[in-house]
Amino acid sequence: MPDITLTTLVLLCLAAAAAGWIDAVVGGGGLLLLPALLLGLPNVPAAHVLGTNKAVAIVGTSGAAVTFLRKAPVRVGLAVRVGLMALAGSMAGAFFAAGISSEVLRPVIMVVLLGVAAFVLLRPSFGTATADDGAGRPVARSRIVTAIVLVGGGIGFYDGLFGPGTGTFLVLALSAVLHLDLVTASATAKIVNVCTNAGALAMFAYQGTVLWQLAAVMAVFNLAGGMIGARMALSRGSGFVRAVLLTVVFSLVAKLGFDQWNA
Secondary structure, eight states: OOOOOHHHHHHHHHHHHHHHHHHHHTSOTHHHHHHHHHHHOTTSOHHHHHHHHHHHHHHHHHHHHHHHHHHSOOOHHHHHHHHHHHHHHHHHHHHHGGGSOHHHHHHHHHHHHHHHHHHHHHOTTTTTSOSOOSSSSOOOHHHHHHIIIIIIIIHHHHHHHTOTTHHHHHHHHHHHHHOOOHHHHHHHHHHHHHHHHHHHHHHHHHHTOOOHHHHHHHHHHHHHHHHHHHHHHHHHOHHHHHHHHHHHHHHHHHHHHHHHHTO
16 A cells, blocks of 8 residues: 555545446546546556556446446347457557557547547437347347457457547447447446456556555445446436547547647
């Protein structure tokens, strides 16, 4: 446990709860949690901050996944297959991360996110209707393969390589590829995100760069936030998720732009 004040610990726990809520609804909780850890632990090596971030996030994501599974029509087998590919992709991305400059990736991701925001704004029906009700009608095999290879492998690789907005990308991609409504896409994304977090956390744990005591305290709040967020997404529906999604996308663009400006 690092030497931090009680005030800092309380603020980190509140940030963990808020990040858990955001992550459960639409992904992107790391947009809040990681900067909070960096600010609260200025003298801690970056690797330990990243490792602690993953240890906290996986708890909240797992809690949200369980909450969704109880009530949302999720195809668990498909989600697990995408998740296993994402786990492999995230480990591969982490392997190459040291040789990639984030200054190069940031503007690319910003352009992609702005394109995503424009698409969602110009397509009001996106994520509100679905060709697959999640309960019985089959999904085309080509879409399943695309989801496993491109969504799982591709976004998993991105998570290991760079990371910000992974949950948001998963929700959007799963909704587009599998024709899921945004609530079901969020539920499915949680299972996939658990796998990507597990792969990254295993690597950080192996390297000994996780502050386990601090992570355990923050994880309790992250779990509570995640479960509350999942319940709200289920009760309020795709319109609510869509609004949060756009808020997170524009916030992520602003954060990446700020980082690029100060790089």
